[in-house]
Amino acid sequence: MNAVMRYSTPAIVLHWLIALLIFAGFPLGLYMVDLPLSPDKLKLYSYHKWIGITVLMLAAIRLSWRLTHTPPPLPDRVAAWQRHASAIVHGLLYLLMIAIPLSGWLMSSAKGFQTVWFGVLPLPDLIGKDKALGELLAEVHKILNFTLLGLVVLHVGAALQHHFIERQPFLQRMGWGKKEPT
Amino acid sequence: MKMTVLTLLAALTAPMAHALEYQTVLPKQSSIGFEFRQMGVPVKGGFKRFTTQMVFDPAKPEAARAQIEIDLASIDAGSPEADEESAGKLWFNRSVYPKATFVSSQIRVLGNNRYEMRGTLTLKGRSREMAVPVSYVPGKNDANFDGGFVLKRLDFGIGEGMWADVATVANEVQVRFRIAATGN
Numbered sequence: 156m157n158a159v160m161r162y163s164t165p166a167i168v169l170h171w172l173i174a175l176l177i178f179a180g181f182p183l184g185l186y187m188v189d190l191p192l193s194p195d196k197l198k199l200y201s202y203h204k205w206i207g208i209t210v211l212m213l214a215a216i217r218l219s220w221r222l223t224h225t226p227p228p229l230p231d232r233v234a235a236w237q238r239h240a241s242a243i244v245h246g247l248l249y250l251l252m253i254a255i256p257l258s259g260w261l262m263s264s265a266k267g268f269q270t271v272w273f274g275v276l277p278l279p280d281l282i283g284k285d286k287a288l289g290e291l292l293a294e295v296h297k298i299l300n301f302t303l304l305g306l307v308v309l310h311v312g313a314a315l316q317h318h319f320i321e322r323q324p325f326l327q328r329m330g331w332g333k334k335e336p337t
Numbered sequence: 338m339k340m341t342v343l344t345l346l347a348a349l350t351a352p353m354a355h356a357l358e359y360q361t362v363l364p365k366q367s368s369i370g371f372e373f374r375q376m377g378v379p380v381k382g383g384f385k386r387f388t389t390q391m392v393f394d395p396a397k398p399e400a401a402r403a404q405i406e407i408d409l410a411s412i413d414a415g416s417p418e419a420d421e422e423s424a425g426k427l428w429f430n431r432s433v434y435p436k437a438t439f440v441s442s443q444i445r446v447l448g449n450n451r452y453e454m455r456g457t458l459t460l461k462g463r464s465r466e467m468a469v470p471v472s473y474v475p476g477k478n479d480a481n482f483d484g485g486f487v488l489k490r491l492d493f494g495i496g497e498g499m500w501a502d503v504a505t506v507a508n509e510v511q512v513r514f515r516i517a518a519t520g521n
Contacts, residue, residue, distance in 0.1 A: 192422045194505035201376040267381070267415055274377030 160227030160328060167330040169217040173210055173252060177307075180206040181300060201274065204263060208272045211256035218249055230323050241313065244306055251303045258296040265289035357520035358394040359480055366479070366517035369407065373490075374507040375415075382419075386411035389516050393482070395473065398452055401444045403482075403516070407437040427497045434461045450474070454484070460493040478519055485513040 161167070180203055187199040229238060263270050264280035266289040271277045282288065318325035326332060370383035386408040393401040409431050414423045424431040441456035450473040457464050471484035488510045490496050496506055 192418050194499055194502050197376050197505050201378075268375075269378050271377045 161330060162226055162328060163220075163224055164330075165220055166217070166224065166226070169213055169220065170329055173213050173217065176206050176210050176213070177252075177303070180210065181304070184300065201271075204259065204270050205273050207256040207259045208270060208278065210252060211260070214249070214252035214256075218253070221249070227328060230317075230325075232321065232323065233317070237313070244309055244313075247306055248303070248310065251299055251306070255296065255299045255303060258292055258299055262289055262292035262296055265292055358392060359482075359518040359520050360392045361519045362389040362391060363479060363517040363519060364388075366481075367515055369405075369512070369514045371488075371510050371512045373510045376505060380415040380419075382412065382414045384408070384411050385413065389518075391482075391516065391518060393473070393480075393518070395475070398446050399444055401441070401452075401454075403439070403441040403454065403456070405439045405514075405516075409435055409437060427500050428495055430461055458488075458493075461495060463493045465492055479517055480519075482516040482518065483514070485511065488512050 162170070183199060183203050183206070187196060187203060190196040190199070229241065233241075260270050260278060261282055264282050265285045267284040269277055269280050314325055314329075317323050364387075367387075367389065368383060369387055370381065372379055372381050374380070384407050387405055389403065389405045391401070391403040393403075409429050410424070412420055412423055412429075414420045423429055437458070437460045439456055439458045441454050443455040445453040445455070447453055447470070452471045452473065454469045454471050456467065456469070458467055467486065469484050469486045471482050474481040474483060489508050490506075490510050491501065491503070491508050500506060
């Protein structure tokens with residue numbers, strides 16, 4: 156039997172939704188920080204924060220889904236070290252999906268700007284205005300993001316390697332393409 | 338008899354003459370702050386340096402006067418980036434208009450230690466008449482004069498050009514002040 160094991164539909168939807176938001180939020184963050192102050196900059200900062208808080212909420216849902224639903228097993232051919240590596244990278248990706256928006260939220264509070272999700276829902280400031288802490292959190296936010304970039308490269312690289320080089324129907328696990336006939 | 342009446346009058350008016358007249362402002366206990374919305378986010382700021390000249394006698398409130406001069410360079414606009422931006426031509430144009438002034442013209446008694454202070458606010462070369470509610474809060478040796486009003490920044494050309502878009506930075510700026518003063 157050659158049945159393709161897929162993640163559950165909610166897991167697949169959350170994966171791609173969060174991926175899309177990260178692929179929008181990351182370059183937006185890189186671009187906006189060096190802009191001179193303008194209304195557009197203020198808008199982009201808000202959009203970036205709204206994206207981040209959305210990721211945080213979706214990641215929380217996704218994490219609870221993951222903890223209550225077993226993912227499909229990896230194909231037998233996947234080597235033991237790759238299984239370990241995969242578990243570590245997935246664990247870190249989950250951690251960063253939570254930690255990065257959280258560090259941004261805290262940074263915003265420390266810099267004296269409350270985060271108001273979509274301009275409507277004000278999030279509480281968990282810490283007060285503190286210039287030095289704001290700068291530290293900006294650095295933390297940046298480092299976490301570049302760590303995420305590295306992990307995403309590994310994650311995507313591994314999936315493509317399994318799929319195209321080892322010729323295993325790997326991307327189908329995340330809903331890519333049609334289910335192969337069993 | 339004449340003498341008695343005069344003595345009586347003198348006795349009655351003497352306490353008036355010695356009534357507390359607030360005229361020495363305590364800068365450290367005084368503050369001017371503001372709050373506005375930026376992309377729906379409340380941003381707080383204020384001015385650290387300003388001078389106030391005032392005379393207020395609770396017995397003769399209509400005769401009260403106040404004059405406030407704000408050093409716009411002492412602004413806290415919420416972030417260092419915004420402080421710097423606010424000096425520019427589109428905002429305060431501070432090199433040409435370094436100060437904001439308010440000069441009172443008339444005081445109206447509202448009751449319960451509340452007054453309406455009318456006067457002229459001059460900002461960026463533009464003057465506007467305004468009515469500001471002020472509460473008189475007497476303490477042991479000093480008193481606070483607390484007030485607030487909503488300033489529409491575009492009335493004074495604060496935030497022109499690209500910044501005139503009120504969807505990004507709201508037109509309404511809530512101003513709050515406390516002037517602390519002692520008598521004599």
